[in-house]
Amino acid sequence: MAQGHLRPPVRDLLATVARVGADITLGSSDPVEAQLRRALHGRLGTVRRVDWLEGGSYTTRHRRAVVHLVSGARHPVFVKTPSQAPTTRLVVEAAGLTASEVRFYRTLAANVPVQVPGLLHARHDGTRFMLVLEDLNGQADLPACGDACTARQALNVINALADLHAFGWGRPQRGSSSGWLLAQADRERTLGTWLRLPLIRRGLDLAGDQVRPPLAADLLRYARHQRIADRRLTEPPHTLVHNDCHTGNLAFGAEDHPVFLDWQMVRAGQWARDVAYFCALALDPEDRRSGEGLLLDRYRRRLRASGGPDLDADEARAAYRRHAAYALEAVVVTLALGAAPRAVIDTWLARATAAANDLASFEALDLPA
Numbered sequence: 001m002a003q004g005h006l007r008p009p010v011r012d013l014l015a016t017v018a019r020v021g022a023d024i025t026l027g028s029s030d031p032v033e034a035q036l037r038r039a040l041h042g043r044l045g046t047v048r049r050v051d052w053l054e055g056g057s058y059t060t061r062h063r064r065a066v067v068h069l070v071s072g073a074r075h076p077v078f079v080k081t082p083s084q085a086p087t088t089r090l091v092v093e094a095a096g097l098t099a100s101e102v103r104f105y106r107t108l109a110a111n112v113p114v115q116v117p118g119l120l121h122a123r124h125d126g127t128r129f130m131l132v133l134e135d136l137n138g139q140a141d142l143p144a145c146g147d148a149c150t151a152r153q154a155l156n157v158i159n160a161l162a163d164l165h166a167f168g169w170g171r172p173q174r175g176s177s178s179g180w181l182l183a184q185a186d187r188e189r190t191l192g193t194w195l196r197l198p199l200i201r202r203g204l205d206l207a208g209d210q211v212r213p214p215l216a217a218d219l220l221r222y223a224r225h226q227r228i229a230d231r232r233l234t235e236p237p238h239t240l241v242h243n244d245c246h247t248g249n250l251a252f253g254a255e256d257h258p259v260f261l262d263w264q265m266v267r268a269g270q271w272a273r274d275v276a277y278f279c280a281l282a283l284d285p286e287d288r289r290s291g292e293g294l295l296l297d298r299y300r301r302r303l304r305a306s307g308g309p310d311l312d313a314d315e316a317r318a319a320y321r322r323h324a325a326y327a328l329e330a331v332v333v334t335l336a337l338g339a340a341p342r343a344v345i346d347t348w349l350a351r352a353t354a355a356a357n358d359l360a361s362f363e364a365l366d367l368p369a
Helices: 008-026 032-044 086-094 097-107 151-168 179-210 213-224 226-234 271-282 285-305 313-337 342-358 361-365
Strands: 047-057 060-069 074-082 119-124 129-134 239-241 250-252 258-260 267-269
Touching (some): 032 060, 032 119, 097 129, 097 179, 151 250, 151 258, 179 213, 179 267, 179 313, 213 342, 226 361, 267 271, 271 313, 285 342, 313 342, 313 361, 342 361
Antiparallel strands (some): 074 129, 119 129
16 A cells, blocks of 8 residues: 555654664764753753762663763753664654643643653654653652552542643544544554554463463454444543543652652543553552542542543443453553563552452443354
């Protein structure tokens, strides 16, 4: 098929893969520290020294550092740059994740009614990116990805998600400054058409008995009927969703008020995507079972009080049940991609499988046999 006849999301994906592939082949002669010095020069002043601290690399490479200025001031920073693994970098850029995070910080972060890290620098040039944020280490509690939220933390996160969704309700509109949020959702669906079934098969193979055969069969049926599932999980009304709200992407400040980290997955979507994902992955199953009804009621009341719609209780419960299926899909795909430590995946799998079973999530999607 000639490129001129390809749909725009497909053209964009192919162009991204070509650009990033060429950049990986050519390599970079611009060290990260030199980029950081230039990035912060106008914002903070002349950099005298950079002390690099611990870091890691999954979807992106992230490192903490202390920047020492000629003036004598010092600034702890958190630096994100492309993954050093070529395959991971290709997948991340094809999904538009780094570009989305940069765009979020440039256009939305200052206005959203939830706490986010302070921005010092954000750049994405089509093949490379750098994001420099304030380092929250020592300023807030930073739980690990597999940690479970306390009851107070969960309640505060649900309140914050309701505020975020009320702010974003109906905001994503094609042809507007927020149209990129819908375009990012389109890109996710396009990638899913190509990759969802093989990645789920690979993830289930790796998961083994952690996903029991009946649930594995439901997940494969979900992947085979992805157009129907996507329609039920992505149809309007839309709001602004974080789309990756687990404990590893949260910090907790005074009185356990949340700070939302890692906005790579941000896009337009249904409110239940964030709420079900958070409850499925960030709460121990027993806590979720005993508290999810109260959390859903709190979410509905807070959403209405913050200027959002008045959600019907039964319809909200049905949407919540459906979106728990996505939480399981996300964990299985993450396992297939090797995008999180196996110990974390094991914890998430236990929680996500419990949620999908408890809530009969795949039945709620009403997919063909």
